[in-house]
Amino acid sequence: MNSPAAHANRRLIPPGFLEALAERFGSAFSVAEAVRAHHGRDESPYPAMLPDGVVHARSIGDIAWVAEHCHRHKVPLIPFGSGSSLEGHILAVQGGISLDLSGMDKILSVDIDDLTATVQPGVRRKQLNEHLRDTGLFFSVDPGADATLGGMAATRASGTNAVRYGTMRDNVMGLKVVAADGRIIQTGSRARKSSAGYDLTGLFVGSEGTLGIIAEVTVRLHPQPEAVSVATCNFPTLEDAVNSVIEIIQMGVPIARVEFMDTDAVKATNAYSKLELTESPLLLFEFHGSPEGVKEQAATVGEITADHGGTDFQWAEHPEDRTRLWTARHNAYFAGIQLRPGCRATTTDVCVPISQLANCVSETAKDLREASFPHTILGHVGDGNFHVMMLIDPDNPAEWAESERINRSLVERALTMGGTCTGEHGIGLHKMEFMAAEHGDEALDVMRGLKATMDPHNILNPGKTIPVANSVVSAA
Template identity: 60%
Template sequence: MKAALPEVLLLALQQRFGPRCNTSLAMREQHGRDESPIDMPPPDVVVFAESVEEIAFVLGLAHAHAVAVIPYGTGTSLEGHVLAVQGGISLDVSRMNKILAVHAEDLTVTVQAGVTRKQLNEELRHAGLFFPIDPGADASLGGMAATRASGTNAVRYGTMRENVLGLTVVSGQGQVLPTGTRARKSSAGYDLTRLFVGSEGTLGVIAEVTLRVYPLPEAVSAAVCFFASVDAAVQTAIQIIQLGVPIARCELLDANAVRAVNAHDKLGLREAPMLLMEFHGSPASVAEQAQTVQAIAGEFGGKDFEWATTPEARTKLWTARHHAYLSALQTRPGCRCVTTDSCVPISRLAEIINASVEDVEAAGLPYYIVGHVGDGNFHMAYLIDPAIAQERETAERLSHQMVRRAIQLNGTCSGEHGIGLHKQGFLLEEAGELAVDMMRNIKKALDPRGIMNPGKIFRA
């Protein structure tokens, strides 16, 4: 049972932050939920920070009173990362939304943690640059670093792990720690940047992020292709990667997902398993990649290969892909989505997807599949009636079967969503007790009072 927030702490926050310290139930409830299906009581107070110094003030105060602090960006996480397990302070960094420096000549940029990926790309396009990590939601870059996000472009450009060069982090004691530099590589000591990337707010609050950025490609082309089965679509994706085609995006939508986005975005696509692909490079290289992929797709029965070469047409297709979650929710009004991701070696992708489809079809639960299949990562989403406990239990059982299968295939329980509250048991299965104990020891060393996003990744 969580302790009440000390009055002296609340008074200090109110004096420092004024109206940016909010205890209204509506604000606390807004910050006490994310896109996961998990319900939890809200935090005791929401504080809106606008600088590194303000973050340090909050954490120093929380450390002195042993009060939990939950970093909050845009609330788009999927595994319960922002839920207030022990109450405490929800520290919202969304107002820290300044782009601090663009070094176009070095292809780097430094931003505050509350800057979103769309905001950054709107600024960068004027310099002929872009930041490729695209998890779908317009997430904050601090949150994307904290969960080691990836998304649709990861097959070519990597994940946040490869694209974060440095951070400014505030520790659980309120100390400001810079990590990394703008140099493209370093062998100087322990890699503290990578320690905090993926730490899900359990080691400190990410306040600033230095990122790699890339020149806008000279030519971009998108294409869709439809298949008789999910297996044929996945086999095509596997062949594309194994042949070394430098495709930028390779996304799978099953027939259920296509049906949902058709209804939501009025696209008129064939309601069959679909690959949505994108090619970056020179006009000649893009054309060559596309021809190669079209030939591979033909070997697996791919039909209706359609091109989208204008920005408007590409945006329409990718917007529909990013709307898959909301589109699917509208197919069953009032439902909630239990979604999970896993990632396996590319050669085992067809095996796990086929088995997962067989399981859910046998269970009779509504579902859809989307996946960044170019890097072996896919998402299974089950649409449940929250009033029917058996549906939730069935969804969790299916999710557990899928994740355990991924681990058995030498994959991971989460390719990009993170662990949060939902996947702690799977982390133990995947990494082992010794590794998880080592993670606990790292947390104790950096956060001795256990105030940083407690209850996430593993139990204390």
């Protein structure tokens, strides 16, 4: 790909360093190009940026050994989970070692009475919920991709359930983290609240692997609802759909999930998932509670959506129908890619106060109507978060530049409205340029100070999240 970014300031690996890794880890270490290529690309539109080697960690001891040696020799170290990130989080922009944590996939404990689970970082969300299936509990954070919990904590993931159950910020109770120099840090506890010292758990959740490597995660669990109901509703315009959600939230209806898809996203989903949804702006609702409570929620939502032009309110009565609908929604990314075979998807997300959501979506749709490439809009509109997917030709730099202009306009609009440059994708490479505008130079200086204190050699996922020395990424 000729556009987004290439290696910048790639660091030299000291003589004998790779050999020392091979001696310590044996077959769990690789410099094979195919293995490095797998760890040098994610779902972002950036070209591959390969690490110099890959270590497959099997224990906290493995993580600590690699961190200590990378720290000593000033070698970049990039944590890797499932590779599903969208903003270039795991690309080795300065070379170094990719630390694959996916093999650390044990569920260490489940405490049913306290509603908690402790897992290794490579445990995937579907794996945890399958393990919990007979306990009456579930883990609520659902970003769509079957991501690892370590990666979800590192990026402060959100998803379809956030409107009721919160994001990873709300559901991570404690962590075990390996620092840049190999020290092992325990944060938080299984207690529901604490006033003891700084909130180190909150510091690491969302740090994108730049402050420490998450080696264990303790998460909050929730009781399975007694009754679940799913419905879809179509609207004549984007504004009608979003305004109905705003009123539903302001009325205090405790919906579990409410998702938005524009007409193009619905068309792509129908084609990819073999559905027959009405091809106009659509909301997908899920209600949790007692049977009577679910009926009351649905009745209120039905009245509000009708007032905003909502039609074709349809129910998914059976569990298999609900599963099929949510699977189709989660596959909307792959469905969108099929709108333009051979494309690369550049995706972006913002989050705004709920009162500003309709205006932000509407203005973004106007920008996209002038675009020269296919696109979709969808999102978790119950918490003001929505996503734009732009399908660009990987060999056309002009399309990349055009998509970046639209992304910049969207982010600036969201910030002006009191929002954020990203609700859940994270910063990675793609959104570092907006950090000063969102947080201010003083706050950014504090972040740089934390980074320098905790990672003085800038080895942990360098070139991501906040601009620091040796982290500039140049255009290809």
